[in-house]
Amino acid sequence: MQDWKEEYPLHGTKASQLNQATSARSRVEQLLLKPTPIGLFLDIDGTLLDMALTPSTVHVPPGLAELLGIVATRLSGALAIVTGRPIAEADELLRPMKFIAAGVHGAEMRTTATGEITPLTPSFSPALLRDIRIAAISIPGAVTEDKGTGIALHYRLAPELRDSLLITLETLMPKYPGQFTICEGRKVVEILPVGFSKGRALRKLASLPEFANRVPVMIGDDIADLDAFRAAETMGGFGLKVAGENFSKNEASFTGPADVLGWLTNLRKVL
Incomplete structure (x- = not known):
């Protein structure tokens, strides 16, 4: 000791x-x-x-x-x-x-x-996954990582994308109420199951x-x-x-x- x-x-x-x-x-x-x-x-x-x-x-x-x-x-x-x-x-x-x-x-x-x-938790619905991928494509520079039970959008290659990513993802929440939450990390925004x-x-x-x-x-x-x-x-x-x-x-x-x-x-x- x-x-x-x-x-x-x-x-x-x-x-x-x-x-x-x-x-x-x-x-x-x-x-x-x-x-x-x-x-x-x-x-x-x-x-x-x-x-x-x-x-x-x-x-x-x-x-x-x-x-x-x-x-x-x-x-x-x-x-x-x-x-x-x-x-x-x-x-x-x-x-x-x-x-x-x-x-x-x-x-x-x-x-x-x-x-x-x-x-x-079950995987996200195909419709939600499609909308998340469309959102990512609409913001060049974001790197999408499909984790199976969650999605991560990395913006370390383009740090100025943070606000755009958050705004875009937040617009999806009313369409899929109670299905996902948004969690910020180090140059990443993650979409996770609620709870x-x-x-x-x-x-x-x-x-x-x-x-x-x-x-x-x-x-x-x-x-x-x-x-x-x-x-x-x-x-x-x-x-x-x-x-x-x-x-x-x-x-x-x-x-x-x-x-x-x-x-x-x-x-x-x-x-």
Whole structure:
């Protein structure tokens, strides 16, 4: 346990000098030093991986999957991926490892690492899909990603498209009442089934046997992760932000994905 303290001199800093984010990270580290069992919930893009121009061009750091596998083993399986990506895409990025996971913001789920992926909501109607695709085509520069149980319209290649995308999608809501909701992310607008969120997904995963009697810790970088942070906190846990386009370094617990990976590397030493 001493190694953690040596590698994180944060613990010797006066509490009055710590901002709220640093304090939350410090409190999680103190729990691990006791040790207190935690359950770890991880976003992918912007949290474990640096953002890229398109979802298909992300770079996966060497050894990431193996690192997560070691941490999951030492947590007795209490590690879950909570992502906006489909679970199959997450598996491809983290192969050969597979983990308990919630994909498409909780619209699909895998409740055991070796289990099947289960869609929790029917696919959008053909009419809605057609109208969404027509809307995307009408705005050159937007990249459409069909997730099966959701649609993402990426505008990282043309950041000025945000307002046009939102206005266009909002015009569809009266035509399809109660069928979808709009969720903003990092240079992306997602169309999701009503009632699904990362917070709901985290609460469901936290009820699994692997996470029983553990303090939930969610790490994420996006606006969509806020609901998961709140869910973890209402269960006595923590939401740790990663700095980037949505959270400043002053309010974040981690400076970026490299900081998260460094933390996970040290985490495996104290578990």
